[in-house]
Amino acid sequence: MSATAQAGPVPAPQAQAAQQRATLIALANGQSVQLAKALTLGGQEQLVAKDAVVDADGARHLRYERTLGGLPVLGGDLIVHQRADGSVTSVDKAVEGQLSLPSLTPALSADKATAQAAGAVAATVGVAADKDEQPLKEVGRAGSAKLVVWAASGSPRLAYQTVVEGLRADGTPSRQTLVTDAASGEVLATHEDIQTASGTGKGVFVGSVPLTTTLSGSTYQLKDATRGGQYTTDLKHKTSGTGTLYTDADNAWGDGTVSNGQSAAVDAQYGVAATWDYYKNTFGRNGIKNNGVGAYSRVHYGNNYVNAFWDDSCFCMTYGDGASNTHPLTALDVAGHEMSHGVTAATAGLNYSGESGGLNEATSDIFGTMVEWYANLPSDVPDYLIGEKININGNGTPLRYMDKPSKDGGSADYWSSTVGNKDVHYSSGVANHFFYLLSEGSGAKTINGVSYNSPTSNGSTLTGIGRTKAAAIWYRALTVYMTSTTNYKAARTATLKAATDLYGASSTEYNAVAAAWSGVNVS
Known part of the structure; x- marks a missing residue:
């Protein structure tokens, strides 16, 4: 397999x-300050801008984090929607009402909170939360506890936020963020920051593709200056560090075989580029964080490591080589899935638990x-199957199905009052099913040689609006209306608002969104 240096699509100047x-x-x-007063926030509350979106007609969507007495409020984010003249049309809040606390002085010291958080994580060593999660093998460093206000559960509480690092049984790094009560030490929330997609692969997936590279002296680097400087490194079976940047004398990378280490690097570099191009050319998003900075990829992580993961702290993708170090997990939808966790983190910040966690996974x-x-x-014909190339089950079946998620044996086809109790990879089925129904409609059909048969919870017959429109609605809902605590009911509202913005309140697309949600029992 060879790749030549090409200019590719030229993005808007990064500067x-x-x-x-x-x-x-x-x-x-x-x-x-003006908005805080207009929203009648409490006297100790302030707003800090996180992001802003401006529509073609000048309408603004300003995303803020809240602080209380100078402390960050977790679950206090809100979005202010304005006309071009600055007048407010509506506001979406993660939590309603004013925030106040009787005291901002914690009963526990930061050192005590750090120790308790580390102890809570240590108590989970050897225990897997579900059949798809590798148990924690060891606990490492615990960062200093940071005083915050926890509002995601409703009434605000003074709390500490602590990051505890560790290692899972299969070699996956663990970075758990815990929120603990500042008076009792009770764990209020915990979130694994390392987002993984487990599976096994068989060889190189992308086939022969063009790559944009960098010539340094007489040597080519697997580094793409046209897409935020993204690059790929070789970890050489280590489990830490940034790795060694790939270089080559003739700018022809890999040969499509697993034995040639560059072949997995080609997959990884192309995956990042394709994800960049999709978001850039479809939504005008300039990189995962919309700041023009490209992510980097690390291949050949660990030994016999059957996994791949996105880590927001290093802003990087990491791929293992699978069983016997001969099955790299560098499939394209794995790359797009994992890096989309970065987009979610930079926008709605959907909490990775309960229904919001299912929406987070479904977004990816x-x-x-x-x-x-x-x-x-041509080597990876598009479909509505997740992880179909990595053969995680060993029998050729995919990791997940969008047309009928329950075919994987655990995912939910429809919403119920208990769906938030499922692992987020299974509660995501409701949104995945919604997206398929919105894109393609219900019933039996064959697309690109794959047979689908998508049912509805209410027996309705639905006609899809196409995946391009469905994705546009989801992206606008994610970036403009969803907050950290959005659940399925709120996701319905957010996507209906997005459909109204893009296509009109009485449009076919709006009605299709409503019908698709009803088809998965979200009404």
């Missing part, structure tokens, strides 16, 4: 895009699938 974003954030921060499935359709590779 200009960064300046535009900085201007929007400054605009949002400039209005924070949706956009990982869309990256696959965007690339349209």
